[in-house]
Amino acid sequence: xxxxxxxxxxxxxxxxxxxxxxxxxxxxxxxxxxxxxxxxxxxxxxxxxxxxxxxxxxxxxxxxxxxxxxxxxxxxxxxxxxxxxxxxxxxxxxxxxxxxxxxxxxxxxxxxxxxxxxxxxxxxxxxxxxxxxxxxxxxxxxxxxxxxxxxxxxxxxxxxxxxxxxxxxxxxxxxxxxxxxxxxxxxxxxxxxxxxxxxxxxxxxxxxxxxxxxxxxxxxxxxxxxxxxxxxxxxxxxxxxxxxxxxxxxxxxxxxxxxxxxxxxxxxxxxxxxxxxxxxxxxxxxxxxxxxxxxxxxxxxxxxxxxxxxxxxxxxxxxxxxxxxxxxxxxxxxxxxxxxxxxxxxxxxxxxxxxxxxxxxxxxxxxxxxx
Amino acid sequence: xxxxxxxxxxxxxxxxxxxxxxxxxxxxxxxxxxxxxxxxxxxxxxxxxxxxxxxxxxxxxxxxxxxxxxxxxxxxxxxxxxxxxxxxxxxxxxxxxxxxxxxxxxxxxxxxxxxxxxxxxxxxxxxxxxxxxxxxxxxxxxxxxxxxxxxxxxxxxxxxxxxxxxxxxxxxxxxxxxxxxxxxxxxxxxxxxxxxxxxxxxxxxxxxxxxxxxxxxxxxxxxxxxxxxxxxxxxxxxxxxxxxxxxxxxxxxxxxxxxxxxxxxxxxxxxxxxxxxxxxxxxxxxxxxxxxxxxxxxxxxxxxxxxxxxxxxxxxxxxxxxxxxxxxxxxxxxxxxxxxxxxxxxxxxxxxxxxxxxxxxxxxxxxxxxx
Numbered sequence: 001x002x003x004x005x006x007x008x009x010x011x012x013x014x015x016x017x018x019x020x021x022x023x024x025x026x027x028x029x030x031x032x033x034x035x036x037x038x039x040x041x042x043x044x045x046x047x048x049x050x051x052x053x054x055x056x057x058x059x060x061x062x063x064x065x066x067x068x069x070x071x072x073x074x075x076x077x078x079x080x081x082x083x084x085x086x087x088x089x090x091x092x093x094x095x096x097x098x099x100x101x102x103x104x105x106x107x108x109x110x111x112x113x114x115x116x117x118x119x120x121x122x123x124x125x126x127x128x129x130x131x132x133x134x135x136x137x138x139x140x141x142x143x144x145x146x147x148x149x150x151x152x153x154x155x156x157x158x159x160x161x162x163x164x165x166x167x168x169x170x171x172x173x174x175x176x177x178x179x180x181x182x183x184x185x186x187x188x189x190x191x192x193x194x195x196x197x198x199x200x201x202x203x204x205x206x207x208x209x210x211x212x213x214x215x216x217x218x219x220x221x222x223x224x225x226x227x228x229x230x231x232x233x234x235x236x237x238x239x240x241x242x243x244x245x246x247x248x249x250x251x252x253x254x255x256x257x258x259x260x261x262x263x264x265x266x267x268x269x270x271x272x273x274x275x276x277x278x279x280x281x282x283x284x285x286x287x288x289x290x291x292x293x294x295x296x297x298x299x300x301x302x303x304x305x306x307x308x309x310x311x312x313x314x315x316x317x318x319x320x321x322x323x324x325x326x327x328x329x330x331x332x333x334x335x336x337x338x339x340x341x342x343x344x345x346x347x348x349x350x351x352x353x354x355x356x357x358x359x360x361x362x363x364x365x366x367x368x369x370x371x
Numbered sequence: 372x373x374x375x376x377x378x379x380x381x382x383x384x385x386x387x388x389x390x391x392x393x394x395x396x397x398x399x400x401x402x403x404x405x406x407x408x409x410x411x412x413x414x415x416x417x418x419x420x421x422x423x424x425x426x427x428x429x430x431x432x433x434x435x436x437x438x439x440x441x442x443x444x445x446x447x448x449x450x451x452x453x454x455x456x457x458x459x460x461x462x463x464x465x466x467x468x469x470x471x472x473x474x475x476x477x478x479x480x481x482x483x484x485x486x487x488x489x490x491x492x493x494x495x496x497x498x499x500x501x502x503x504x505x506x507x508x509x510x511x512x513x514x515x516x517x518x519x520x521x522x523x524x525x526x527x528x529x530x531x532x533x534x535x536x537x538x539x540x541x542x543x544x545x546x547x548x549x550x551x552x553x554x555x556x557x558x559x560x561x562x563x564x565x566x567x568x569x570x571x572x573x574x575x576x577x578x579x580x581x582x583x584x585x586x587x588x589x590x591x592x593x594x595x596x597x598x599x600x601x602x603x604x605x606x607x608x609x610x611x612x613x614x615x616x617x618x619x620x621x622x623x624x625x626x627x628x629x630x631x632x633x634x635x636x637x638x639x640x641x642x643x644x645x646x647x648x649x650x651x652x653x654x655x656x657x658x659x660x661x662x663x664x665x666x667x668x669x670x671x672x673x674x675x676x677x678x679x680x681x682x683x684x685x686x687x688x689x690x691x692x693x694x695x696x697x698x699x700x701x702x703x704x705x706x707x708x709x710x711x712x713x714x715x716x717x718x719x720x721x722x723x724x725x726x727x728x729x730x731x732x733x734x735x736x737x738x739x740x741x742x
Binding site (some may be wrong): 012013014015017019020021022023024025027031033037038039042043044045046048049051052054084085086087088089091092094103119120123124139175203209210211212213229230231232233234246248249251252253256266271330332333 | 463
């Protein structure tokens with residue numbers, strides 16, 4: 001985010017919002033959404049009021065799909081779908097669609113969301129947990145190439161970045177079987193190669209826009225596996241054949257998602273976004289490392305998320321005092337998830353680097369006063 | 372809508388939007404959403420950026436549920452849920468949750484949406500079509516008390532107002548079995564008695580706000596019927612126990628839905644809304660009836676929808692000319708659904724009466740020139 005944009009944010013009295021999701025949206029996107037609220041580009045209506053079969057919204061839909069394909073370099077043989085129900089409904093849908101009767105799917109579990117994917121998958125078919133980080137408190141991601149998988153698995157499911165535990169593979173997988181990937185909390189945070197995945201899905205509310213829409217990138221040949229007789233709303237084939245408009249889509253969320261993608265294209269694309277995020281995360285990790293043992297990172301060094309940075313303090317009392325004092329300084333949502341404890345700073349794409357510096361300064365001062 | 376609001380709408384260059392859905396939203400709601408876009412009520416963030424577990428959004432959630440309960444007079448023993456996937460996903464969910472093994476559910480089919488409910492229901496269990504208006508081209512609703520139902524049906528499913536065919540029961544059902552009702556296109560358009568239904572559901576994008584959220588009112592004892600082992604996102608018990616936040620809800624759509632309900636409470640509640648809608652619909656039906664046989668209504672007189680008014684013209688050529696000329700006059704989305712043909716004027720709660728008068732004048736002039 002540029003200095004000009006930082007100043008605009010200050011003018012609106014905006015806080016530094018460290019929410020793990022829904023998270024920050026670029027200020028220029030919010031400004032455009034605001035300015036177009038009563039009358040989208042001369043259409044005489046708000047985006048929220050448009051027939052999803054009408055010309056105006058079909059143009060928005062096309063622009064949004066184009067922006068996703070351009071920003072993420074989506075190959076032509078992948079469908080781009082905007083579905084409802086978030087990643088949690090995908091846990092069920094992907095198993096219903098891709099895990100055939102008698103087949104086994106392998107799941108690599110690196111945190112809370114991977115666990116939920118397993119639970120939902122087990123209701124639908126044969127699930128094998130190929131690796132589980134629970135005994136290590138989900139503080140790391142494994143080397144996928146070194147794991148043993150089922151013979152001919154339907155797919156291997158991974159969670160690229162675990163939002164709660166803040167562990168990330170930091171690279172695309174390079175394994176043989178089809179990889180299905182929950183990319184909710186790190187999608188579009190750095191360059192990635194869609195062709196390394198059979199399917200990518202991501203709830204939008206971290207890096208792509210508002211909640212209520214889930215992006216699905218699906219290699220087209222996977223549609224051949226979809227069994228007959230699925231509920232139509234849960235059927236990738238039905239959703240693909242109807243251009244993700246089997247029923248009324250979440251129009252507003254799709255619109256904002258398109259603006260967000262366009263924003264990062266104009267910013268310089270995912271290479272530029274990735275450099276910015278490395279720099280931002282380094283500011284916070286340096287503050288953790290520089291504190292002696294006052295702040296302790298949850299994730300092992302080789303797999304530290306650049307999006308979600310959980311860290312603990314010496315006691316629960318100090319944690320509470322930290323969160324409260326930070327809030328008074330305009331830094332919100334720093335309380336960690338109860339399963340990990342401590343604090344968590346989520347610094348998604350649209351989170352300004354000024355906020356990382358502000359947090360680092362605050363951490364230093366707080367440790368000095370309480371260490 | 373008051374004259375002041377009509378003038379505000381004109382100032383924004385808004386068209387008369389006859390869309391069948393997503394449809395019109397009250398101008399003051401759009402203005403508030405616009406004004407709060409960058410910083411919701413001093414929170415330092417947009418509603419789209421808020422953690423759904425944070426104080427600010429929990430306040431919005433509570434206010435929204437309160438507004439729904441107040442506007443619609445929802446009894447205390449009904450859950451209010453805001454779910455994703457629209458009415459189409461409810462077609463599947465309600466059968467998965469409420470139609471037990473070996474049971475039969477009765478469906479009364481008065482149009483296209485009832486047909487879809489039947490198709491989805493059949494995938495889940497025993498479905499009996501108690502009445503089907505297809506042979507009469509879905510031009511009427513039956514007397515529910517006069518139909519023969521299965522012995523002890525799990526529920527009787529009705530579509531209170533069919534959006535495409537424009538037929539409406541215009542009254543709450545007074546029958547013995549539990550009634551499950553798709554109220555998408557007429558909810559909150561007039562007073563209704565929630566206690567006459569076991570469950571009411573409605574995609575928001577017609578009378579309640581933007582797409583992406585589906586309101587479900589569920590009598591609590593129905594939760595006892597929910598079988599074990601449903602996918603968690605499709606389980607009414609899971610959704611109820613988690614206060615419709617098993618995962619991240621569609622926050623923005625929920626927020627706008629709350630503003631819309633509050634708007635109609637301030638307007639005078641559903642009695643006042645009902646009177647307004649009767650008046651608005653009468654303007655259009657009078658124009659149809661007064662045309663000789665130039666315009667023909669689709670629905671039989673006793674069940675004419677006040678929300679969706681389909682009518683035909685003497686030829687397809689005249690229909691196309693009508694739609695095109697109306698658009699040039701700032702009246703959009705008047706083309707009817709292909710299954711009925713002709714035109715359709717959807718005049719939801721937020722559609723201004725000035726637009727009904729404008730349409731009536733236009734219809735008169737068009738018939739005079741082309742009759």
